[in-house]
Amino acid sequence: MEEPVYVLGTGLSHNGSAVLLKDGKVAVGIEKERLTRRKHDGGNDSAAIRYCLDAEGIGLADLALVVQSANFDVPPRARFQGPRLFADSAHPPIATISHHLAHAWSAAGTSPFDACAILVVDGCGSPLAQCTDLAGAALPDDLTGADAPMWCEKDSFYRFDGRRMTPLVKDFSPLDNSAGSLRMQATRHSIGGFYSAVSHHVFGNLDDVGKLMGLAPYGRPGAVGRPAFEVRDGRIFVTEAWQAALDRPASSYEAFRADFQHYADIAFWAQREVEAAIAALFRDRLARFPEDRVCYAGGVALNAVANARLLDDRVVRQLYVEPAAGDNGIALGCAYHGWIELLGRDKVPHDGGTCFGRSYGPAAIDTALADAPEDWEITRPEALAAQVAALLAQGKTVGWFRDGSEFGPRALGRRSILAHPGWPGMGDHINANIKFREDFRPFAPAVLPEHAARCFESGRDSPYMILVDRSRAELGDTLRNVTHVDGTARVQTVERGWNPGFAALLEAFHAQTGIPVLLNTSFNRRGMPMVERPEEAVALFAETALDALVLQDVLVRKRGGQG
Secondary structure, eight states, X not given: OOOOOEEEEEEOSSSOEEEEEETTEEEEEEEHHHHHOOXXXXXXXXXXXXXXXXXXXXXXGGEEEEEEEOSSOOOOSSBSSSBOTTTTOSOSOEEEOOHHHHHHHHHHHHSSOSXXXXXXXXXXXXXGGGOSOOTTOBOOTTTXXXXXXXXXXXXXEEEEOSSOEXXXXXXXXXXXXXXXXXXXXXXXXXXXXXXXXXXXXXXXXXXXXXXXXXXXXXXXXXXXXXXXXXXXXXXXXXXXXXXXXXXXXXXXXXXXXXXXXXXXXXXXXXXXXXXXHHHHHHHHHHHHSOOSEEEEESGGGGOHHXXXXXXXXXXXXXXXXXXXXXXXXXXXXXXXXXXXXXXXXXXXXXXXOOBOSOOOOHHHHHHHTTTOOTTEEEEOOXXXXXXXXXXXXXXXXXXXXXXXXXXXXXXXXXXXXXXXXXXTTHHHHHIIIIIOOOTTOOOEEEEOGGGHHHHBSSOOOOTTSOEEEEBOGGGTTTTGGGSOTTSEEEEEEOOTTTOHHHHHHHHHHHHHHSOOEEEEEESSOTTOOOOOSHHHHHHHHHHSOOOEEEETTEEEEEOTXXX
């Protein structure tokens, strides 16, 4: 038998990660934050790489190639914000690619399409001087000044034919060096930079710019009477006149709550402006380079509301949004670039899954529970799904820890907190007593695909929780905890092929209640990465109001009326 060929991809910007391909398929992948427990952690990649190698049971000598990417650097072999694992050896060879190219390959490698167009949109990619994908691409005419080498990518458009990635259009912008609360936290004219700036204005931080999307439905039109963007020759530019209207940055959460409607109105405006800018960008690129099948990556692609509008308004016919669209997906793209482009291998069809973490066996579970309090009941039920479904049907909350963790920002039934979608007051209870987060934050419905059309208006497949739909009005009470204030829901259709355990739980809950939907939210609390190891799940279970915890085939319940 031939030895397997391993390619390692590593991303060293914020939201760092590492991904290991084995003969062209993802063997294991992890985001650095899950290991260090520091949200959005990046930089040095030793911990993430070691996790991947250990999970696969191999060493550096087994790697055919390493491909890396970082925003503003070509990371040296020996050190990058600390020692790297490659310091003492000339093997394996290391190649470096630029930021948007890595995003594009992450979509190309995992998409269901043999050939497609790919659009990358984010806040800030690589500077022009470090881009490795300029040949043949249409570049801006104004990319001529002395500072042009440091202008950074803001959107890039590619064609992928199944083997080669061809850059077609790349746009760049200078970094924003202005002062004040409305400084674009990236490039001056990027959609992602705009969204980050408004999020910082509203919430006072950049910990989770996605909160702006959750706040927007509470807002009203008319708060800002100026457009945020203008489109010139297919390019997106951030205007300046609107900035005067944003003159009250939130100094604290208390200040935000005291003027909630004002900030909600700003979020409403910003979300609509972003949706229009994204649609304009797609329309221009597809008018110039027609293609029915389109992939989408970069941090802006995490905007589930804007993504759904692209389909609802028929801007695109077939859309694949890379599940780890943000910088956590950079390592994935690096790995696929190495396998297909540098090693010259054929693309191996991806199974659609996005759960790349290692599994934890009985010994790890037993160790995590070794010091469990005496009032915890620990069992291994034969009919686990049925018993957990019964708890959920009674209005209990469950921490669900099964198999390898999700890669990307969404909990998809491996590291999830689950609850009844219609139990009165459940959403407020989870936000206040389990997640410890803002009360306007919504929850997602997880549904079996064959029941999606019964519960949601479009009923489209949405396995990665990256598109919104509208809950059917007649199910208002049944879906009250997973329907946002504007009637929308960020749906997850649960695929049995790569998510069998979660699908089995949904089937059991449906059999007991007649409801084919569960409330699904990430297994973490505010400011914390999703849990990765069993001991982190146990600790969060202990400190929150969760009623029950599933660790593989183990069910843990709190006695004393709590579960």
